[in-house]
Amino acid sequence: MEENYMRQLVNKLNHYRDQYYNNNISEVEDSEYDKLFDELKNLEKQWNTIYPDSPTQTVGYQVQSKLKKVTHSHLMLSLDKSTDLNEIEKFIDNKKVVFMLKCDGLTCSIHYEDGKLISAETRGDGTIGEDVTNNIKMVSNVPLTIPVMGSVTVDGEIIVKRDVFERMNEGALEGEDFSHPRNYASGSIRQLDTKITKDRQLSFIAWKLIEAPKFSNSFKQNLDYMEQLHFEVVPWNIWKNTSLEKLPEIFSWMYYDVAEEHGIPVDGLVVAYDDIAYGNSLGATAHHLNSQFAWKREMENVETTLRKVEWNVGKSGMCAPTAVFDPIDLGGAITTRATLHNLSIIKGLKLGIGDRITVARMNEVIPKVTGNLTQSNNLEFPNRCPCCGDTLLHCVSESGTETLWCTNPNCPEKMLSKFVQFVSKPAMNIDGLSEATLKRFIDVGYITRFADIYHLSDFRREIIKMDGFGAKSYEKLINSIEKSRNVKVENYLVALSIPNIGKSAAKIISKYFNGDYSKLVEALRNNFDFTQLDDFGEIMNQSLYNWWKNQAVYSWWRQGSDLEDNLVAELHFIVEEKKEVAQNDFINGKTFCVTGAFQTMKRSELEKIITDRGGKLSGSVSKKTDYLLTNEADSGSSKAKKAAELGTPIMSEKEFLEKVGI
Known part of the structure; x- marks a missing residue:
């Protein structure tokens, strides 16, 4: 049995x-x-029984894709792991160890010969992986050449930084499987089209030197050496204290503070013996090395009962499910709802109304259904849009993700979602048009297109008589609408809900054209290649042109078949004054890392001073960083320590402003 x-x-x-x-x-x-x-x-x-195909004896899984298979030059094994800090203390055993973040991505090995990158492959099953050489060259922080003759092999993790992941989700089409940074990174590096990989803005975090002419017996020294070769190295810390009392403190600091500071998604910490020869002498199992050990934070799952699944249509038309369950306490917050993302997740969980489910707060923020104890698998899926009643389209992506879509361009829920986006603070910033108010205006026919918002004064008598409205609230609304007529290009683009063009992309476009909408229009008419812009890929370029050229798709906000845009006629675009950067300005061309709290300015204001004057921003301190700008040089933060180690000048807010002349 x-x-x-x-x-x-x-x-x-x-x-x-x-x-x-x-x-x-x-x-x-x-x-x-x-x-x-x-x-x-x-x-x-x-x-005392082990099956040959047991996952305890193998790593990863046999690769099945169109990418070329590659046999590794070294075994790429997994790690033994535990959630018990006592196991970590037992592993350390009075030895000098290195603590590192356990990056949550896809393990990859990169090979160099005489300074040139010659190959890269994913871990696969630990023996055979996939050749991703062409794609790894699309990862911006991977050096294509290094100043070393001979053979060099570096193992690390392909990841997506948190800010990039948020930005991509911000502009992604609904239903795209960007629900987890790990899946995003894994799918992006394994694309057959290298342009897609480039657009996904991945990073490579080096965490182990396998081979090099200057290979050291010290794990720490090898990490330092990889940094000298211009790799982005995993955040690490040396630990000699074996007191269990101190372990939770340092683990918490690294898992939360250090990971957040570097923007790296993590799923634990790794402990490795600094003495490599000693570690190697311990051997390995078929599954993991004995020289390293992983600690994973135990996630708190809370049981509750699923009461219903709500289906809502977003601005792109995807019909998204949300689980509604009995109230539970997740980290001090009472929670009753969690997104289920798509059909695939529901089917995987085998959900049914009344099932006992488990819910956890992912990354300490987002509630997520993590399991189903009942698995009745009897949930019925809608075949018609819950808003307009049109037949839903069932779609399956290349990765197998199943989603439901409403294709009716006049679906009120889709229109409502777009209007909510249009009036939001990052967009047109119109106060007084809540989702409920917008719905009422749509229902009675006052607004069917964005431009209609600027003619709500035609319905003054009717609006004042509405419940919740009066003369004062009406005047306040109209004043806010009139104020929104003066708009920046970046806010306008965000307002239009263009797929893949979120706040960051809109800001990049606006900055390039100096906030001049007429120059943007001219560029679009002349088929300008937007991939020339920083962090702008082919997918974003295509999305912008799809918006511009496909008049029929956007006819609900653009009237008529010609290019006369009725919405633009209502607006005045604020053209930003271009700030000339003096040739002798010490900011121009330099890279700054800005961190901590400031006295006279907000951090964002200081960062704007830097970018306006030709400087660049970095989220972490590296050899490429020219200055660390902080008022907390003696705080002991990891950035301050790194700056001290590298000899990077640390500048206070006062010194910086004096230097700039502000």
Whole structure:
């Protein structure tokens, strides 16, 4: 009976691994997978039985894709892991160790010969991976050449930084599977089209030197050496104190503060012996190295009962499900709802109304359904739009993600979502037009296109008589609408809900054309290549042209078949004065890292001074950083320490403003 259950566990875990490594789909949370994995390990010990295909004996999963298969020059094994700090203390055993962030992405190995990048491959099953040489060259922080003759091999993690992930989600089409940074990174580096990989703005974080002419027996020195070769190295810290009392403090600091400071998604910490020869002498299993150990934070799952699933249509037309459950306390916040993203997640969870489910707060912020204890699998999916009643379109992406879409261009819910976006603060910033008010205006026919907002004064009598309105609230609304006529190009572009063009992309466009809408229009008419702009890829370029050229798609806000834009006729674009950068300005061409609290200005204002005068911003301190701008040089922060190590000048707010002449 136990052996049959073991076989079932092996099959289940292998299925999850296949979905994760080959299809970029996480059907279960890490915590659930680790729980099943540990259960299998214990049963194998108890029954002294191990199946050949057991995940405890293998790494990753056999690669199945169109990318070329590659046999590794070295075994790329996994790590043994635990959520128990006592296990970490036992592993350290009075030895000098290095603590590193456990980056949450896709493991990759890069090879150089005589200073030139010659190949790169993913981990795969630990022995055979996928050739991603062409794609790794699209990762901006990977050096294509290094100042070393001979062979050099570096292992690390392909990740997406948090700010990039947020920016991409901000402009992504609804339903795109950007629900997890790990899936995003894995899918992006394994694209057959290198342009897509470039557009995804990935990063490579080096965490282990495998081979080099100057290879050291010290793990720490090898990390330093990789940084000298211009790799972005995983944040790390040396630890000699074996007191369990201090471990939670340093682990918490690294897991939260350091990871957030560097913008790196993490799923734990790694402990490695600094003495590499000693670590190697401990050998390895078929699954993991004995020289390293991973600590993973135990996620708190709270049980509750699923009461219903709500379906709502977003501005792009995707019909998104939301789980509604009995109130639970998640980290001090009472929660009753969590997004389910798409059909695939619902099917994977085998949900049904009344099921006992588990919910956790992902990354300490977003509530997510992590498991289903009942698995009744009897939830009925809608076949018609819950708003307009049109038949829903069932779509399956290349990665297998299933979604439902309303294709009716006049669906009120889609229109409402677009209007909500249009009047929002990052867009036209119109006070007094809440979602409820917009819905009322749409229902009675006052607004059907964006331009109609600027003619609401035609309905003054009717609006004043509405519940909740009066002369004062009406005048306040009209004043806000009139004020919004003066708008920056970046806010206008955000207001239009153009797929893949979010706040960051809109700001880049506006800055390039100095806030001049007529220059943007001229560029569009002349087929300007927007990929010339910083962080602007082909997908974003195409999205912009789709918006510009496909008049029919946007006819609900652009009247007529000609290019006369009725909305633009209502607006006045604020052209920003171009700030000339003096040739002797010390900011021009230099890179600044800005951190901490300031006295006379906000951090964003200081950053604007830098970018306006030709400087660049960096989220972390590296050899490429010219100055660290902070009022907290003695705070002991990781950025201040790094600046001290590298000899990077640290400048206070007062010194900086004096230097600039402000």
